[in-house]
Amino acid sequence: MYQEAADSVLQGLGGPCPSGTCPAETAAAVWTPKRQSLSDHTIGKDLQNARTGQRQNRGMRTRLGCLSHKSDSCSDFTAILLDKPNRVLKLSTEETTRWADSFDVLLSHKYGVAAFRAFLKTEFSEENLEFWLACEEFKKTRSTAKLASKAQRIFEEFIDVQAPREVNLDFQTREVTRRNIQEPSSSCFDQAQGKIHSLMEKDSYPRFLRSKIYTDLLSQTQRRLS
Template sequence: MHRESADTVPQGPNQPCPSSTKSHVATTLLPAARQSLFDHAVGTDPPAERTGQRQRLSTEEATRWADSFDVLLSHKYGLAAFRAFLKTEFSEENLEFWLACEDFKKTRSAAKLASKAQRIFEEFIDVQAPREVNIDFQTRELTRRNMQEPSLSCFDQAQGKVHSLMEKDSYPRFLRSKIYTDLLSQTQRRLS
């Protein structure tokens, strides 16, 4: 599930990312990713205009993302924009965990359930997990106990905590971010 991207900055073990590096990444690497998102969303991507196959994001749709966090998460371009924003804050593991849980809940094979649960736990929940999400001790321990007999609901409490954290913390900042305001501006410019 973990993908390396051009936005990542190689870090040694237990080395905090210096703020100058964060700033450098956010200002030099992410504009290209942000532009790619705009090209896809607003339909300025030249191949898309030639084929006419890509659906364009309307100003009305992008404006609706501010109605609620769940509206944002339910829209493919909203999800992409929010992911791009979280990358600038080095907290995309929260969204990736939430999405992994949503995918996990669709598991129909009992044989795959335990292995998928273990993979999610090791990647996001376990102490010192490579993409550890910020949850409290009680939630982590409850999830660890749930892993003894994995079910489709074994991550529900942890997923809820992460959803709440993103909704109360990251989402308001996203709505004020350059990524979102630029996207709105581009959709409005396309109409004029």
């Protein structure tokens, strides 16, 4: 994006003039040394910003490269499991193996959630997990005023028709939830959350256990012990 912006600036300054509108004499009169100097400065600044943007995006591109739709494996899982750089991944083979015991065991482990989220991103269905997590966080809300605002925000983001991250719910569940948030309580998303939990457990979770994201991560923890 940054490079395209810089190229656009260069093309706009150096491209041909419309026929009959700016002959050489007019161009010479318009582009005074002072204005040329200003243009050079602008181009240089845009190119510098482009290079800066490219450097800042290298880490993100590496991170996203692990989540390519073409491949669900990654050689360095610290990029997707750790929320801060330079941290040591403290994950044992026993913990990783237990993720296969049940879906709820996976969801109870922070690295399990991170690995499952990375897998869902390769399938473009991470909104299911994000909705489930939002509901879990919503249940911890104690303020009545905050309950109402949070409930509305979750509904508009995940449940409403054509929501930005709409989850796959049937019409009846959507309408029940719509009525529930009119008088919100900590349980107003229970039916919708249960449907999405069941969907992930029956559909996405088995594929996650067969994915290279999980099997490669399990192999990495085993190699650390050898």
